[in-house]
Amino acid sequence: MNFAERFAADRELVEKALGAVFRGCPPHADLYDAMNYSLLAGGKRLRPILTLECSRLCGGTDVHALSLACAVEMIHTYSLIHDDLPCMDNDDLRRGKPTNHMVYGEATAVLAGDGLLTAAFETALGAGAYLPAGQVTQALELLACAAGPAGMVGGQALDMAGEGHALTLSDVEELQKLKTGALISAAAELGVVAAGGSEAQRKAVRTYAQKLGLAFQIRDDMLDVAGDQDSLGKSVGSDVRAEKTTFVTLKGLEECGNMVERLTDEAIAALSIFADPWFLEELARAMVGRTN
Amino acid sequence: MNFAERFAADRELVEKALGAVFRGCPPHADLYDAMNYSLLAGGKRLRPILTLECSRLCGGTDVHALSLACAVEMIHTYSLIHDDLPCMDNDDLRRGKPTNHMVYGEATAVLAGDGLLTAAFETALGAGAYLPAGQVTQALELLACAAGPAGMVGGQALDMAGEGHALTLSDVEELQKLKTGALISAAAELGVVAAGGSEAQRKAVRTYAQKLGLAFQIRDDMLDVAGDQDSLGKSVGSDVRAEKTTFVTLKGLEECGNMVERLTDEAIAALSIFADPWFLEELARAMVGRTN
Numbered sequence: 099m100n101f102a103e104r105f106a107a108d109r110e111l112v113e114k115a116l117g118a119v120f121r122g123c124p125p126h127a128d129l130y131d132a133m134n135y136s137l138l139a140g141g142k143r144l145r146p147i148l149t150l151e152c153s154r155l156c157g158g159t160d161v162h163a164l165s166l167a168c169a170v171e172m173i174h175t176y177s178l179i180h181d182d183l184p185c186m187d188n189d190d191l192r193r194g195k196p197t198n199h200m201v202y203g204e205a206t207a208v209l210a211g212d213g214l215l216t217a218a219f220e221t222a223l224g225a226g227a228y229l230p231a232g233q234v235t236q237a238l239e240l241l242a243c244a245a246g247p248a249g250m251v252g253g254q255a256l257d258m259a260g261e262g263h264a265l266t267l268s269d270v271e272e273l274q275k276l277k278t279g280a281l282i283s284a285a286a287e288l289g290v291v292a293a294g295g296s297e298a299q300r301k302a303v304r305t306y307a308q309k310l311g312l313a314f315q316i317r318d319d320m321l322d323v324a325g326d327q328d329s330l331g332k333s334v335g336s337d338v339r340a341e342k343t344t345f346v347t348l349k350g351l352e353e354c355g356n357m358v359e360r361l362t363d364e365a366i367a368a369l370s371i372f373a374d375p376w377f378l379e380e381l382a383r384a385m386v387g388r389t390n
Numbered sequence: 391m392n393f394a395e396r397f398a399a400d401r402e403l404v405e406k407a408l409g410a411v412f413r414g415c416p417p418h419a420d421l422y423d424a425m426n427y428s429l430l431a432g433g434k435r436l437r438p439i440l441t442l443e444c445s446r447l448c449g450g451t452d453v454h455a456l457s458l459a460c461a462v463e464m465i466h467t468y469s470l471i472h473d474d475l476p477c478m479d480n481d482d483l484r485r486g487k488p489t490n491h492m493v494y495g496e497a498t499a500v501l502a503g504d505g506l507l508t509a510a511f512e513t514a515l516g517a518g519a520y521l522p523a524g525q526v527t528q529a530l531e532l533l534a535c536a537a538g539p540a541g542m543v544g545g546q547a548l549d550m551a552g553e554g555h556a557l558t559l560s561d562v563e564e565l566q567k568l569k570t571g572a573l574i575s576a577a578a579e580l581g582v583v584a585a586g587g588s589e590a591q592r593k594a595v596r597t598y599a600q601k602l603g604l605a606f607q608i609r610d611d612m613l614d615v616a617g618d619q620d621s622l623g624k625s626v627g628s629d630v631r632a633e634k635t636t637f638v639t640l641k642g643l644e645e646c647g648n649m650v651e652r653l654t655d656e657a658i659a660a661l662s663i664f665a666d667p668w669f670l671e672e673l674a675r676a677m678v679g680r681t682n
Contacts, residue, residue, distance in 0.1 A: 120539075129539055129547035180504060185496035204477035205550050208500065209543055212472060215504065216538035219511050223531050231523035238530065239515050246508035247412075247421055251501055255421035258497050 101380040105147065112146045113138070115164050116171060119221060132202040132210035133217070137175050139193045144314075145170045145285035151381070152286045152303045155372050158293025162228045166237050166288045169222035173245045174281060176214035179207055181254060189336065215245070229292065237291045244284035253277025257342075265343035274315045275308075282311035302371050306378060309365035313358045313385050319344040320354050321388075358386055393672040397439065404438045405430070407456050408463060411513060424494040424502035425509070429467050431485045436606075437462045437577035443673070444578045444595045447664050450585025454520045458529050458580045461514035465537045466573060468506035471499055473546060481628065507537070521584065529583045536576035545569025549634075557635035566607045567600075574603035594663050598670060601657035605650045605677050611636040612646050613680075650678050 099107070116137055120130050146167035153163035182189040182197040183204060189197055199207035222241055226234045243249060253276030260273065286307035290300045322337045323346050337344050345354050365382040369375040391399070408429055412422050438459035445455035474481040474489040475496060481489055491499035514533055518526045535541055545568030552565065578599035582592045614629045615638050629636050637646050657674040661667035 123539065128551070129544060133539065176504075180500055183497075183500065185500060206547065208472055208475065208477060209547050209550070211504070212468075212507065213539040213543040213547075215507055216534055216543060219530065220534040220538055223527060223534065226527050231527045234527050235515060235518055235523045238511065242508055242512040242515065246512055247415065247425065247505040251505040251508060252421060255498065255501050255505075258501070259420070 101377065101384070104377055105381075108147045108150055109143050111150070111160065111164070112143045112167060112171065115168050116146075119168060119172070119217070128202050128206050129209055129213060132198060132206045133214050135201060136179050136192075136198050136210065137172065137214065139195055141193055143171060145174055145282060147381075148282065148285040148307060149289040149292070151377055152289025153293045154289075155303070155375060155378070156290050156293035156295030156299050158289065158295070162225070163289055163292035165221050165224040166241075166292050167285075169218040169241060170281065170285045170288060172214045172218035172221060173241065173250075176211040176218070177245075177250055177254070177281075179211040179214070183207060186254075186258065187336065187340065218245075225292065229294075233291055233294065237288055240284045240287055240291065244280040249276055249280035249284075250278075253280070260343065262341045263343070265348075267345075267348050270343055270345060270348060271312070274312060278315050279308055279311040282314070283307040298371060302368050305368035306365045306382070309361045309368065310382050310385065313361040313365065313382070316345045316354050316358050316361070317385055317388060319346045320351055320358075322346075324351060362386055393669065393676070396669055397673075400439045400442055401435050403442065403452065403456070404435045404459060404463065407460050408438075411460060411464070411509070420494050420498050421501055421505060424490060424498045425506050427493060428471050428484075428490050428502065429464065429506065431487055433485055435463060437466055437574060439673075440574065440577040440599060440670075441581040441584070443669055444581025445585045446581075447595070447667060447670070448582050448585035448587030448591050450581065450587070454517070455581055455584035457513050457516040458533075458584050459577075461510040461533060462573065462577045462580060464506045464510035464513060465533065465542075468503040468510070469537075469542055469546070469573075471503040471506070475499060478546075478550065479628065479632065517584065521586075525583055525586065529580055532576045532579055532583065536572040541568055541572035541576075542570075545572070552635060554633045555635070557640075559637075559640050562635055562637060562640060563604070566604060570607050571600055571603040574606070575599040590663060594660050595670075597660035598657045598674070601653045601660065602674050602677065605653040605657065605674070608637045608646050608650050608653070609677055609680060611638045612643055612650075614638075616643060654678055 119137070120134055123130050149167035149170055150160060150163050153160070178192060179198045181187050182192055183199055190200055191197065198210055202210065218241070219238065222238055223234065225237060245251065253273055256273045257277055260269065283304050286303040287300050290303055319337065322334055322344070325334050345357070349357065362382045362385060366379050369378055411429070412426055415422050441459035441462055442452055442455050445452070470484060471490045473479050474484055475491055482492055483489065490502055494502065511530065514530055515526065517529060537543065545565055548565045549569055552561065575596050578595040579592050582595055611629065614626055614636070617626050637649070641649065654674045654677060658671050661670055
C-alpha cells in the first residue's frame, strides 16, 4: 500500500467511525442533524489519522485508538462551527459547503458546537471498553488540556484579540501553538496512550506533531493569500479582510515556503526512534505542497 | 449547625474552590477574566452543594468530592453564558449583574463558555489525585452524559425549538428533565461516586434530585410570572416575551404550587434508605418557598 492508498484507507476508517457516533440517537429538533452536518462534511481528517498512525507505530490496534481519534475530530469540528459564527470569523463557507449557522441558524450552531465538545468526552470515555481506566484518564487529560483555555480556546481568544493589531513573529507562533498546534500534538500523543507506549515515544510524536502543526499553519496562511477557493473549499483572503498578522504578512511567501520545508525536515528527524515511520514521514512531506 | 448555617458553610467551601480553579493561570486576552466573571458571580450553588452533601451522606470526605462539585458548577455556568447570548435567550441581566456578553462581547462570551465546559472536565479529572481511575471515569461519564446532546444541550435545543409553539405538559416535563434535571441529578450522583457509594445509594439520590430538579423548575416558572426582579437578580417575564409554554401557562400558579409541594414530599421519601438525611430534606423544603 502506498501513501495515498493508506491515507484513503485511514480516512475511510475514520469516516465510518464518525458516522456511527450519533447513529440511533433520538432527534432533538435540529441538534443531531446540525452536529452530523459538520462532523460528516469531509475534511482531511488529519488529526484522527495521526491518532491511528501513532498508535500503530507503537504496536497498538486500531480498535483501541478509534474512539480517541473520533473524539479529537469532534473537538476540531466544534471549534470550526464556533469559529465560523457571525460574532467570531463570520465565515459563510467551510469545506465547500455553507457553514453550520448558515444552514441551522446561530442558536443551533452554538448548541451543535457545545454538543460536539461534550460528546467528544463521552466518545473518548468509550475507550474504556478496551483500555485500563488509568490510560483513559490520561487520554482525557491530554484532550481537555489541549482543547481548553490553556490550549485551543486560549489560542482562539488570542486570535480574536489580535485582529487589527500588529503582532510579532513570536506572538503569531504562540497563537498558532495554542490555536491549532495543541490539538494536533494531542492527537498524536493520544495514539501513543492508546497503544500503551513509552514516555520517549510520546515525546517523539509530540515533537513531530508540533513541527507538523506549525508547518501546516504556515501553509494555511500561504494558501489564504495564494490558494484557490475551489480546491480549498473555503473563502480565500479572509486573513487580509480581518487585518490579521500572519506568517505571510511577517515573512513573505518565499520565506514561508522555506520555513515549511525546514519544519518538515525537523518533524521527520523527530521520528528517528521508530523502526519504520514511513507513513508519518510521507504525511509531513505531503504538507509542503498541499493545495487544500 | 442548623440548615442555614450548614448551607452557608457549604457555599463558602464551594466559592473558595471555584476561586482557585483559574488562579495563577496565564491571561489570554479577556478569556480568564470572562470565565471568572461568571463563575464567581454568586448564585445559590445548588449543584455543587448537592455533590458535597450526597458524598457526605455516603461517608465520603469533602476533598474527594470537591473537584467534581466544581466541575458541575462550571458546566452550569457555561450553559448560562451561552443561554444568555443574543442568538439564544438574549438576556441582559443574570444574578443581578450584566450578562457575560454585555461585558466582554459576544465572541469572548462564546469562548468563555467553551473554555469553562472544557476546563470542567480538566477539573473533574483532578479527582484522580484522590480516587481510583475507575471512579474518575464513572464520574466523567455521568457528567458528559448529563451535559451533552442527550442531556442539557439537547434540552436547550428543545427549548429553542419550542418557542412560539404550543407544548403539552409531557413536552415541558421532557424538556425540563433534559435542560435542568439531568445536571442536577448528575450533581447528586457524583457525590455518591466520589464517596464510593452503592448502586442503591446512587438510585436514591438520583430519584431525590430528579424530584427536586422538577420542583425547582416549576418554582422557576412561577417566579418568572410572580417573582420580584430585585430579589431574583434577573429579568422577570422573559418566558412570556419569548412565548414559551411553561408549567405556569399549562397549569396555573395555584396548581404549580401544589405540584412543588407534592414533588418535595416525594423527593424526601426517596431518602429513606439513609440514616440521617436531614440536610437534603431541609434543602428540598427550602425550594417550596424560595424567592430567588
